[in-house]
Amino acid sequence: MTLxxxxxxxxxxxxxxxxxxxxxxxxxxxxxxxEVARRYDEQGAxxxxxxxxxxxxxxxxxxxxxxxxxAGQVFIPLTVGGGIRTxxxxxxxxxxxxxxxxxxxxxxxxxxxxxxxxxxxxxxxxVVAIDAKQVGDNKWEIFTHGGRKPTGLDAVEWAQKxxxxxxxxxxxxxxxRDGTKNGxxxxxxxxxCDAVTVPVIASGGVGNLDHLVDGxxxxxxxxxxxxxxxxxxxxxxxxxxxRMRQAGLEVRL
Amino acid sequence: MKTVAVIDxxxxxxxxxxxxxxxxAEGTRxxxxxxSGEIRAADRAVLPGVGAMRDCMGELQRLELVDxxxxxxxxxxxxxxxxxxxxxxxxxxxxxxxxxxxxxxxxVLAFATDMTDPGTGERLKVPHMGWNRVHQAMEDHPMWTxxxxxxxxYFVHSYYAEPADPEIIAGFSTYPHAFTAAVTQDNVFAxxxxxxxxxxxxxxxxxxxxxxDGQSK
Numbered sequence: 243m244t245l246x247x248x249x250x251x252x253x254x255x256x257x258x259x260x261x262x263x264x265x266x267x268x269x270x271x272x273x274x275x276x277e278v279a280r281r282y283d284e285q286g287a288x289x290x291x292x293x294x295x296x297x298x299x300x301x302x303x304x305x306x307x308x309x310x311x312x313a314g315q316v317f318i319p320l321t322v323g324g325g326i327r328t329x330x331x332x333x334x335x336x337x338x339x340x341x342x343x344x345x346x347x348x349x350x351x352x353x354x355x356x357x358x359x360x361x362x363x364x365x366x367x368x369v370v371a372i373d374a375k376q377v378g379d380n381k382w383e384i385f386t387h388g389g390r391k392p393t394g395l396d397a398v399e400w401a402q403k404x405x406x407x408x409x410x411x412x413x414x415x416x417x418x419r420d421g422t423k424n425g426x427x428x429x430x431x432x433x434x435c436d437a438v439t440v441p442v443i444a445s446g447g448v449g450n451l452d453h454l455v456d457g458x459x460x461x462x463x464x465x466x467x468x469x470x471x472x473x474x475x476x477x478x479x480x481x482x483x484x485r486m487r488q489a490g491l492e493v494r495l
Numbered sequence: 496m497k498t499v500a501v502i503d504x505x506x507x508x509x510x511x512x513x514x515x516x517x518x519x520a521e522g523t524r525x526x527x528x529x530x531s532g533e534i535r536a537a538d539r540a541v542l543p544g545v546g547a548m549r550d551c552m553g554e555l556q557r558l559e560l561v562d563x564x565x566x567x568x569x570x571x572x573x574x575x576x577x578x579x580x581x582x583x584x585x586x587x588x589x590x591x592x593x594x595x596x597x598x599x600x601x602x603v604l605a606f607a608t609d610m611t612d613p614g615t616g617e618r619l620k621v622p623h624m625g626w627n628r629v630h631q632a633m634e635d636h637p638m639w640t641x642x643x644x645x646x647x648x649y650f651v652h653s654y655y656a657e658p659a660d661p662e663i664i665a666g667f668s669t670y671p672h673a674f675t676a677a678v679t680q681d682n683v684f685a686x687x688x689x690x691x692x693x694x695x696x697x698x699x700x701x702x703x704x705x706x707x708d709g710q711s712k
Binding site for chain 1: 508510511514515518545546547608617618619620621622623624625626627628647649651652653668669670691692693694695697698
């Protein structure tokens, strides 16, 4: 098999600045998303995801400019999530240079939006982001509002429904693990990955490089997403890839 | 100044293609255009494409670009990218079947959705999305200059081209069977992957295209 497993660094962006702290030894201003994206690109990131956490929709225009600037300098796939609610939001991000958009809450509120988006722009650029919490043995539920609001939707069934509606990829985050550094919820990853025909990106909980390997080997993920282990300079993307290769996984070095 | 035309028919991310070309276009002007005159006047052209085949062919016809693309294919370096490459074949199975440009004999087929990796038994997802190795079938072709045999390129597609004449295959990848990653005939070169998303390797391919005289040696 020669299709490489992907490593995707994720940047949380608030009003045009990277938040949750990003530190590189030799970068003076690590809060600049363009600088950070360039650095991850140099390290061999396979894609980059930007999550716009800007509270006010008035400031969302800032994200468009960030994407424009990154896209002129970084020639790998770019995904933008956060606040994608209308066809117009998608069009603006794609025109700015994003390759994919991640739809989260808007899909829960109106699944038809995913169908409309896939028909208009093609499944290849529509990622559905799923935030799931364990609610029983091998049972996970979709939550919105940063994990505070239950929806009653079963994560596996929801993922299958979103693929049927045209999602080209699933970004799956364990709300139980997010921020813990205890590793992915690989039972969740496996349940969703094995249930859908499209690629799945595992997210939430990465604390070391072995967790990335586990997400693929145990969780059956096609790609792994991480933020803090790369941001604080604990590990570089290139180190992560070497570890994955040592574990016998196909990666792009 | 030399000019490269990026053919704009409203499909997909033309800006990425244009930005990548601009990055390597020392001494070449990049024009994004749907104007036949501008395409005719350019020294070379790129036919990009993202999205569904029926829409792509529909827009090419609506904008009356079919003739100028055929003319370009017969007269100067032309590069097809992704759906732009698929559109160069006779026919695609996508959208219940679409007649295409017919620059290359052959058809475009769907990946099966029940494929597994023969080595690991792992289920293979469709779209084929991510970085895969491209093995060069014509190693001394100028479009492969300074690109390693087996280099990774970024793909995202659910359909693949099957040329009637395997001699035109310039590169292939596997998923899990070998499929066409690049084809070439005379002054036309076409790739299934996205050079504009394939980092430095992809930029090298665009640089090679801007230097290409349309010959196979």
